[in-house]
Amino acid sequence: MQNFLESFTLKTLSRPTTTTQDVDLDLSDDSDSDEKKPIEDDQETLLDLSVKYPDYDNTGSKTYEKACRKFDVVPSSKITRKMDSDKDTTLDLKHYGLDSKGTMAVAMAMVVNTTLTKLNLKGNNIGESGMLYLQVMMSENCTITSLDISENNLKSFGAKSIGMMLHDNKFLRELNIGGNGFTDLDAPFLTKKIEEHMALHYLNLSHNLFGDLSGNSFEHMIAENASLEELDLSWNQFRIIGAKKIANGLKENDHLKIVNASWNGYDDDGAAAFGDVLANNKYLIELDISCCRIGPEGFGKVMKGLKSNDALEVLKIGKNNIPDSAVETAVDLLLTLDPSTFKLECLDLSDVMLTGKSQERLAELKEPFPELDIIHGYTDSYGKRRMVGFGDMGQEALLCLKEYLEECNMTVTELFSRFDEDGSNSVDYDEFRQGIRDEGIPLSSEQVDHLIKYIDIDGDGDIDFSELVLKIKEITKKRAEEVAQRDAESAKRRR
Structure with a gap:
């Protein structure tokens, strides 16, 4: 394989008042090198990426071992074994304690490896240096289709780096970047590149700090992207305005099939926007808006959206303030629908406690909709119903x-x-x-x-x-x- 890069020019990924160290991917054994100078903000940086690969290293394991020596990292037998295997396609290193230097060594080896297609680096504290090495590696790698770098607290630097990575790599199909402390200010660096990416099918942005201020960015991303099939925006800070922006994007999207927008704070007005989505979107098959501070009015508007929907199969709206009266009204509405066109198979009302009367009303749905499973009441981690205490x-x-x-x-x-x-x-x-x-x-x-x-x-x-x-x-x-x-x-x- 041709050396990684003889030279490569990359705009510095830096935040205000911070500097980034020059990235050196030279694997030569010469340890005497000039001290690296800090890189000033916004200057063009020449990254020394000339790599002397060990002879006959067609899996990357020898490159990994040599990189570990260079960075003073203890090599992992698990990593070399996975790289040398002709059967494994997944390198699962979640919570493996790599830190930045360990991540840098893995990234260099993955430039060589052409058999692994899934890389999981969740919860490894990969740092800015590790993220930068991953970005450069992904610009060269065309075999990795699934990347998980969630829970690494990458923040603004990581958002910029991931945006550039998506610009350079057009082969990635699954990306999990949840739990990285991204804020509204980071959203444009990500959403624009995601919007333009034509291969990405799965995207997880959960457990971040996105809110209403980034609503416009997400509206355009969702409306314009033509490849995403599953999107996870749960556990962020979207409120009514954010809900409406997300809903506007979903009304224009004809590819997304699964959307998890749970654990935000939409209230009734935001729920009404999602009800409008169900009335106008004919492609979505699963929607999760659990635990979003939705009351009886919002729940009613979401259910009304099902009147003109013949695609949705799963609706999760539990852990909200849904009283018996709202559930009984929903039953009346569902009984008016045509069973031949009604596709809903699961209505999840987890943690919604119902009286005996309301449960009897739900039972009326069994005859016209025998395939419909309605979950209600408090549940444990595996979805089994149990009584409230x-x-x-x-x-x-x-x-x-x-x-x-x-x-x-x-x-x-x-x-x-x-x-x-x-x-x-x-x-x-x-x-x-x-x-x-x-x-x-x-x-x-x-x-x-x-x-x-x-x-x-x-x-x-x-x-x-x-x-x-x-x-x-x-x-x-x-x-x-x-x-x-x-x-x-x-x-x-x-x-």
Whole structure:
């Protein structure tokens, strides 16, 4: 294979007030080299990418080992074994502790390797240097079709680098860049290149900080892209305006089949926009708008959208404020629809508790729509129904508290210190209630009561800081399991 590049010119990927180190991909054994000078912002940079590949290295394993020596990284036998295998096509290194230097070594080896098609570097703290090496590698690699670099906290530098990577690489079909701290200011660097990419089928942008200010960027990306089939925008900060912009894009899109827009804050007006999508989009087969602060009015407008929809198969709208009366109204509407054109197979109302009367009304749908599965009530991580208890309602309240912390960019320690005036790392129930009110956390008195019972593990009448931290860890793990299962189900559908 021809050497990676004799020389390559790349605009510096830098943020204001920061500098980036020159990227050196020279694998020669000569360790005496001049000290690299910082790269000034916005200047043209000549990257020394001349690589002396070991003889007969057609898998990249020898290049990887030599790069590890150069960067003083301990080589991984798993990585070399995967590269040398003529059967494996996936290099799964999620949470592998690579850091930036380990990522740089892998990136250099992947320039040579032509058998691996899936690369998973989730949660490796790859850093700016590692991301830059990946970007350059992907500009050369035409065999990797699936890339996961989620949970690496790449932020603005990473957004710019990923945008340039998508500009250069036209073979990528699946990309997961969730959990990287991207904000509204980063959205243009990503959305424009995604909009123009004609091979990307799956895109995960979940667990970032995108909100209404980037709504226009996402509207254009969704409306103009002609290749995406599955899009995940869950766990961001879109509100009513953002919901309307996303909905406008979906009304113009005729390729997307699966959209996960859950765990945002659309309220009823935003839900109405998604109802309009269902009334006008004939291609979407799955929509998830769970836990988006949707009330009975918004739920009703989403259901009305089904009247003229003959494509949607899965609608997930659970974990919202949907009372019995709204569900019964929805049943009346569904009974007026033509079973021969109605395609809905799953209506997910998870964590929506219904009375016996409402459940009887739902049973009326079985005869005209025998294929329709309606999920309701509280569920565990695997979707099995179970009865509501104080722990369940406490978990939901704790999730609201956790979301508040994320929106305010506040740590648990900072919040608790505001409640704990005497610094004892413990507050009584009244102090906890007063702290919730003073902070303006959107929880009702009943929710706070359930939250207190759920957090106070030892039942001593006080809430300890350690108890709150433990419960937040538990609920985070549980939600991560739910997300993982949903992702696995989506992957099965893509296959």
